[in-house]
Amino acid sequence: MQKFIVLGHGYSEIFELKALLEYNHARVDKAIFFHHEDAPSTFSLVMKPVEKDFQALYTILRGLRNGPDGKMYEMIHNLCKEYGVEVVEMTSRDPKDFHETELFFQYMIGVLRLNHLIPQLK
Template sequence: MQKFITLGEGYGDIFEIEALIEYNHARIDRALFLHTENAPSTFLLIMKPVRGNFQAVYTIFKGIHVDETGKGQKYQLLNNWCTEKEIKVIEFTTRNPDDFHEREQFYQYITGVLRLNHLLPPLT
């Protein structure tokens, strides 16, 4: 079972992700940037499953602004931290989260996309 954990708004989210990467990098499976057209990107930090099949997925929901060069300050920070700890980073282009009535529906859509691409384990 995967559980999406949305981190705070503003700068709180980046400090939480930094601490997770710094102190729990051994538990991290991979990181993903979910890009959408004309909207901020979403960042996912997928942890390895614990105690059976529970798997936390920490998110910065629509909080990564990417400039015209394809990079932004948060984007570069996250990418650098993952590179330093040898965490695999994957980038996807997805549907805009605003296409969904609720955030949970977007997370269900992303779960399906990630399972289809074997980035999350199937339901057991």
């Protein structure tokens, strides 16, 4: 079971993300940037599955305001490089296209499973 856990929507979340990488880098599977057309990008730190196949995806939802050209993108990319975390970049629909954020998360779980970036449902 995969679960998106929203850290926030902006710059202050970089500190929590840094702590996650610093103290749990052995548990990190990969980092994924979701770029949205004409909207701020989303970032998820995908953890390795733990008990009962639970897998957390710590997310900064629409928090990278300038996408790949912004400072936050650069900071996150450098943190991932420092801890040897694989970075994946993809384009996805904007969370605002969905009536509820949870529907966006269900959509993204399907996309990530289809692209073999997270394990299939057991």
